Amino acid sequence: MKRILKCVRCGREYPVDAPRYRCNCGGLLDVALKKENSDDFSSIKDVWRKRRCSNKAIDQSGVWRFRELVYDFNEDEIVTFPEGKTNLYKIPSALLDVDSAFVKHEGENPTGSFKDRGMTIGISFAKKLGYKMVICASTGNTSASLAAYAARAGLKAVVFIPDGKIAFGKLSQALAYGAKTLQIQGDFDDAMKAVQEIAAKHRIYLLNSLNPIRLEGQKTIMIHTLEQLGWNVPDWFVLPGGNLGNTTAFGKALMELKEFGIIEKVPHLAVIQAENANPFYRAYKNGFKEFEPVKAETIATAIRIGNPVNYEKAKRSIEFTKGVVEQVSDAEIMLAKSEIDKLGIGCEPASAASLAGAKKLREKGIIKKGDSVVMLLTGNLLKDPGATTDFNLGKLNIPEAMPNAPEKIGNSPEEIEKRIKEILGER
Numbered sequence: 001m002k003r004i005l006k007c008v009r010c011g012r013e014y015p016v017d018a019p020r021y022r023c024n025c026g027g028l029l030d031v032a033l034k035k036e037n038s039d040d041f042s043s044i045k046d047v048w049r050k051r052r053c054s055n056k057a058i059d060q061s062g063v064w065r066f067r068e069l070v071y072d073f074n075e076d077e078i079v080t081f082p083e084g085k086t087n088l089y090k091i092p093s094a095l096l097d098v099d100s101a102f103v104k105h106e107g108e109n110p111t112g113s114f115k116d117r118g119m120t121i122g123i124s125f126a127k128k129l130g131y132k133m134v135i136c137a138s139t140g141n142t143s144a145s146l147a148a149y150a151a152r153a154g155l156k157a158v159v160f161i162p163d164g165k166i167a168f169g170k171l172s173q174a175l176a177y178g179a180k181t182l183q184i185q186g187d188f189d190d191a192m193k194a195v196q197e198i199a200a201k202h203r204i205y206l207l208n209s210l211n212p213i214r215l216e217g218q219k220t221i222m223i224h225t226l227e228q229l230g231w232n233v234p235d236w237f238v239l240p241g242g243n244l245g246n247t248t249a250f251g252k253a254l255m256e257l258k259e260f261g262i263i264e265k266v267p268h269l270a271v272i273q274a275e276n277a278n279p280f281y282r283a284y285k286n287g288f289k290e291f292e293p294v295k296a297e298t299i300a301t302a303i304r305i306g307n308p309v310n311y312e313k314a315k316r317s318i319e320f321t322k323g324v325v326e327q328v329s330d331a332e333i334m335l336a337k338s339e340i341d342k343l344g345i346g347c348e349p350a351s352a353a354s355l356a357g358a359k360k361l362r363e364k365g366i367i368k369k370g371d372s373v374v375m376l377l378t379g380n381l382l383k384d385p386g387a388t389t390d391f392n393l394g395k396l397n398i399p400e401a402m403p404n405a406p407e408k409i410g411n412s413p414e415e416i417e418k419r420i421k422e423i424l425g426e427r
C-alpha cells in the first residue's frame with residue numbers, strides 16, 4: 001500500500017512521514033491510500049480472522065490485526081498493549097424500538113476509551129520519527145491514553161486540560177501514568193489552540209485527532225464492528241461527535257472498504273452532539289453552508305467542544321454515507337446512560353449520546369423499525385464517577401430519572417432482616 005498525506009482542500013501532497021498536521025493552505029490532511037499491485041484483498045477477511053489465533057501482540061490487537069488498512073510498521077516498531085479487543089453487544093429492543101440493535105463498547109480498551117486505537121499508531125509513529133516528547137489537548141481521555149502509551153514507549157508526555165470540568169477517572173490516569181499535566185485557564189478549544197502553536201515551534205509530536213495518522217487507527221472501530229457482524233453491514237452507525245475524529249475516521253474507513261471491494265453497502269452515519277455543544281449540528285442544519293464555533297457546555301465533558309478541528313473532513317463523512325446529525329439534551333444523555341448502565345454494560349456520559357440520539361431519530365422515523373443499528377460507546381463508566389453518582393443520588397434535577405441512592409440502615413439484625421424482606425418482596 002502506498003501512503004501519502006493529501007490536503008482535503010487543495011489536493012497538495014506531502015510524504016506520509018512529513019510530519020505535518022495541516023497543508024500550507026491551512027486545509028486538513030488525510031492519509032491517502034493507493035493500492036499497489038502486491039495488495040490483494042480477495043481473502044483479506046480470512047487473513048484478519050485467522051490472526052486472532054496468534055499469540056503475537058501485533059495479531060491480537062484489534063488495530064494491528066487490520067494493519068493492511070492502518071500502517072505497515074515492523075512488529076518491533078509498534079507500541080501496543082494490545083488494544084482494540086472490544087465487544088459488540090446485542091441490546092434488548094426495549095431500549096431502541098428496532099429489530100436489531102447493538103452497542104460497540106470501546107470503553108473496554110486498555111485505558112477505557114477508543115482513544116487507544118489512535119494512540120497505538122500515533123505513539124508508534126512518534127517513536128519511529130525519533131521524537132522524545134508528545135503532547136495533546138484533551139477533555140480527558142486523550143490525555144489518559146497518551147500518558148499510558150508514552151509511558152510504555154519511554155517518551156515524555158505533556159497534556160493540556162481545561163480549567164475544571166475534567167472527569168476524575170481521566171485526570172487520575174494522566175497523573176498516575178506520569179504525564180506532565182498542565183491545566184490551562186480556559187476551555188478545551190483554548191487548549192487545542194495552544195498545543196497547535198507549541199507543536200509548530202518545537203520538536204514535539206502533536207497527538208490530537210487533528211493528526212491524520214491517529215485517525216488511521218480509529219478506522220478499525222468500524223472495520224472491527226463490521227467483522228463482528230459477519231460483514232452484514234448495518235443500516236445505521238450512531239456515534240457521539242466532539243472534535244469529530246471518529247466521524248472522519250469512520251467515513252474514511254467506509255470509503256476505503258468500498259473502494260477495495262471489502263464491503264458493498266455503506267451504513268448511514270448518525271452523529272450526535274450535545275445541545276449546548278452543537279456546532280456540527282448547526283452546520284448540518286444549514287446544509288453545511290456555514291460553520292460557526294460555539295461556546296460549549298454539557299455534562300458530557302468528552303464532547304464539550306465548540307470548535308471541532310475535523311469539521312471539514314467530518315462533513316465529507318456525512319455526505320458520503322448520506323448520514324445525519326442530531327442533538328440531544330444533557331437530561332436525555334443521562335437518562336440514556338442510565339439505561340445502558342442498568343444492562344450491566346455501562347458507559348460514560350458522552351457515550352450515551354449515541355443511544356439518546358438514536359432514540360430521537362427513531363421517534364422522528366428517520367431510523368425505521370426494520371433497521372439494524374450499531375451505537376458506539378466511546379468510554380468506560382468508571383471514567384466519570386461524579387456524573388454517575390450525582391445521577392443516582394438524584395442531584396441532577398431530571399424529573400424522569402430513577403435514582404439508585406445508597407440507603408442508610410441501622411446495624412441491628414432485626415432492622416436488616418426487615419429491610420431485606422421488603423426488598424425480596426419488591427418487584
Ligand SMILES: *Cc1c(COP(=O)(O)O)cnc(C)c1O
Binds near residue numbers: 113
Ligand atoms: C474523545 C471522545 C469523544 C469525542 O470523539 P471525537 O472523535 O472527538 O468526536 C466522545 N466520547 C468519548 C468518551 C471520548 O473520549
Ligand SMILES: [Zn+2]
Binds near residue numbers: 008026
Ligand atoms: Zn491545501
